[in-house]
Amino acid sequence: MQEREFSVRNARLADASAISAITAEYARQGIMLERSSENIVENIRNFFVAEHSGEVIGCCAIAFYTGKLAEIRSLAVFNRFKMKGIGRILVEKAEAVLREEGVTEVFVLTLNPVFFRRVGYSEIRKEYFPQKIWRDCTHCPKLMACDEIAMVKKL
Template sequence: MELYIRKARMQDVRGIHALLMKCADRQELLPRSLNDLYGKLRDFVVLASRDDEKVHGCCAFAICWEDIAEIRSLAVAPGLHGQGWGKRLVETSLSEAVMFRVYRVFTLTYVPGFFAKLGFKEVGKEVLPQKVWADCLNCPKFPECDEVAMILEL
């Protein structure tokens, strides 16, 4: 199976959703609704197979404010873990940050070791006020968030 990374397409939404829900069931990330995914589709890149275009991984790059963006919804199918696809998905998203000249990128994660290897540093959530007021207030885990906030200065 030959895999490649590309911008997400409308036909990918259900595959992205299924992958994210499986990861959420394993408490690797927070779930996202189909409605949210359709509305944020332009934020996503996917890892797809060339033969059938099936989604095997995804990552979103979301601009939060003029000087900060977020890497979110990073997921890779379990059978592909350890092959560098997660790193490549994040790097693809970080290239968008550079294109938009957004040089501070953060993530909220349950896997801080992965992001630390990419240069992200752990920070307190209080340094992310735009995120807290935009998304976190609507999260079922607020204010008892158990994700680790990390930031990368490009």
């Protein structure tokens, strides 16, 4: 694949099953939280996808918490397309949309701090984001043994 032979765009409803396939692969490996097909469909307007030759090969989503705070989540690139700059472009697209909305701070929970450091995020204590813990973490099977690292970036 030549560099930049891919594009990033807003997801459409027809992308839901491809998004589900990408995230399910990593959920099976315990790297990401599984998102049900229903949950992806419900939130499809908050997803972006990376496309190559008409195939969806990566995705990410945004979630708003306050007028100033948002999360980037469900970031994943199919294994064979990793390390080609696609993850970075997906994050940049999500950040551009958040900036337009007036968001000034974005956070992630991740098991891949190396990637997020490369795209400008810094580690922070999870307790800095009580909104996240209140909304999602209480339903997570890993609640009491959370191994994800919280990272933040000012936009």
